[in-house]
Amino acid sequence: MCSALDSRVEASITQAAETMFALQRPDGSWPNRRPTAVLGTAGAVAALHIADRERSRDLVDGGARWLLAARNADGGWGGVGGAPTQLVPTVIAAASLHLLDPAGHREPVRRALDLVRAHGGVEALADPGIAHLARTFLALAGLGDVKGSRRIPLELLLLPRRLWRGRLSFRVAPFVAMAFLQAHLAPPAGLGRLLYRSARRAGLRTLARVEAGENERGGYGGDNWLVAVVCLGLSGAGAPSAMTADTVDYLRSHVQADGSWHIMQGLDLIGGSFVARGLAQAGYARDERLARARQWLRGCQQDQPFPVFDAPPGGWGWEGPRGWPNFLDSANVLSALQTGGEAEGEEQLRRGLRWLQSRQDRTGSWGTFVPDTTLANDGPCPYVTAQAVDVALTGGASPDHPSVRRALDWLRARQRPDGTYEALWYRGLTPGTAMVLVAFGRAGLTADPVARRAREALLRAQLPDGSWGPGDTGILGDDPARGTVEETAWALRALLAGGMPADAPRIRSAADWILAAQQPDGLWPAGQVCMHVRNLAYYVDGLIVNGLALTALGGYRSALATTTTTTAAEKEEV
Known part of the structure; x- marks a missing residue:
């Protein structure tokens, strides 16, 4: 006989499943409400203020009002509205408000910077790249100086991509943008100026290559914060007006009614893959509504390579059929697709499994964007590695398969x-x-x-x-x-x-x-x-x-x- 708890499990699953199916779109996907972002909003208003001041004045003013309303009681900001105060969002929001109106925002900026100093200042940030970004925003607003910062070696891009891809990984776009901003705020002299000219051209070409693989023109990773950073960098570098205009138009098209910008524009695919996997595990694997979801997921499989990451076709990103292919989202989607058994999807499933296996590091682990990267924020990652093992085993690999065995050995050591x-x-x-x-x-x-x-x-x-x-x-x-x-x-x-x-x-x-x-x-x-x-x-x-x-x-x-x-x-x- 079932216990009361057992009956509650059944009722809970049924109610959740039917609610999720009621929210499902006709194409099989689910809408995903993204949170508003302090970083995205602060970055967007700063970028529009510099790159599109007259036309976007109303958007800039609306974003500033949202930032002021989103402050925490201690005078700082979290990563998203209502989140506990964190150092980087507080620095970026304060710098942006000061850039827009130093006199009008004097008090909230002062409180925020006092809070930052009380927590050790920008120097307390362990990540050198993030610390440099924070200093650059302060300098852009006239609240600091970048002359003492370590110079960003933009000339790295003059080398073949295989020599810098693993070092930069998914940070390649902000790397270029921040180098442009640094050169704008502290122009190189002498031989450095000549080298920068060649590196600037390489940087513009690299950004163009990244954008060529995106879902929308001017969108970099579907991340409003990153788009804003690139927009600022392009403006500082005196880039071709069309490149800058694309980022401006992207930001203008994605502002919310309350004046804010979302943290990311497209998270439907990764969230939908979690839902599809969950509904299948909950007993709905053969439901026609879930079959539509798997069909939509298969339709988002990328059929074009992403050269900046040296990624062949066959993977998935978080935005849709284009964008940044990555191992975490691809494994999530494969996990959902493996629950279906549709004959028409077998080749796409096998192709995705081959793609994921081809992205394994030499050590046996998986990162996120680029195999064998030296960028700490990319990989290797125990979670992604374990999920890749789970997907491989479900796909028919044995625990003794060389790829699986190497991954398990890596996990043992980590x-x-x-x-x-x-x-x-x-x-x-x-x-x-x-x-x-x-x-x-x-x-x-x-x-x-x-x-x-x-x-x-x-x-x-x-x-x-x-x-x-x-x-x-x-x-x-x-x-x-x-x-x-x-x-x-x-x-x-x-x-x-x-x-x-x-x-x-x-x-x-x-x-x-x-x-x-x-x-x-x-x-x-x-x-x-x-x-x-x-x-x-x-x-x-x-x-x-x-x-x-x-x-x-x-x-x-x-x-x-x-x-x-x-x-x-x-x-x-x-």
Whole structure:
């Protein structure tokens, strides 16, 4: 007989699934509400103020009003509206407001900069590239100087792409833009001026190559913040007016009614892949509505190479059929497509699997954009590596396949002493630890010491109410105040894959917490678990949270059914 909790699981899944299907577009995709962004808004108003001042005056004024209204009580800003104060958004917002109106914004700028100084100033930023960006914005606003900053070697682009691709990776566009801004604020002299002229031409060509692979003209990664940085760089470099105008038009076309700009323009694909995977796990794999979603996902597979990343056709990005192909989103989509079994999609699925395998690092890991990169913010990443293993095993590879074996060996060597793993694109230690445990469980290695330590780490981190949180200071489970649906769902799925029985009290308390967190409309509240700028700005994703919750509850329901069947069989034998 089913328990009350079992009945609640069934009702929860049904309600969530029907709500998600009701929101589905006719083409099979789901709309994804993106959060408004402090960085994107501050960058956009600064860029439009410099590159399109007269025509965009109303947009600049509206963005400034939004920024002032989005301040936290301490005078700072978070990465998105309402988020806790963080150093970089505070610096960028203050610099932009000062650039627009030094006298009118004197008090909010003063409070913000006092707050920055109280936290160690720009010097407290560990990432040299982000620190340089913050100094440059302050200098652009007349609040600092870049002359003492380390010079950005734009002439690197004069070398063959294979020699700089791994060092710059996805930062190639901001690298060029920031070099342009640096040269504008502190013009090179002597021989450096001659070298810069050649490097400037190479930089413009590189930006043109990046833009050629985008979904929209003037859009760089679909990221309003990055578009603003490129726009400022192009303006400082005296770039051809058409290139600058494209970025201006992009920003003008994506301003929101409240005067803000979203953090990203296109996240429907990655969020939709999470939802499709979750609905399949929850029992809807053969539903015609979900078949439409998989068809849409297949239609977003890229059929053109992305030369800047040296990526062949066959992968996916987060925006659609064009844009920046990456390993994380491609693995997510493949995971969703593997649940369908449609004959017409088999070749695309095999092509995607081959693409993902071809992106593996020489060490056995996977990063995000460029294999074997030396850029820390790209890879290698335990979460992406574990997910790639999961996808490969589902695709028919054996645990002894050379690609899988090398990945598992790499994961063994990268486990932290406390049993945890990091994830590059999700905060804290819960997602990475959970995904690695899933990979080892799928490989039949639940007794492996790595799996055991990861399982123990997750159990130690479970909060008293049954949930999991991020571990904000880098120690899993060190924040007892709150859990999130995303992190709890990651952990619940992993513990089941790692061999824990569904009727274990810790498993049941996790499932019960997810059920209790479900909202009246059948969906779940999203937490700030997604990374925009590593360790500096996070955002919520309203699709990912529902996909993760459905995946966890669907797996829990299946495990309960197996446990019930096994128990009944054992009783009959007795």
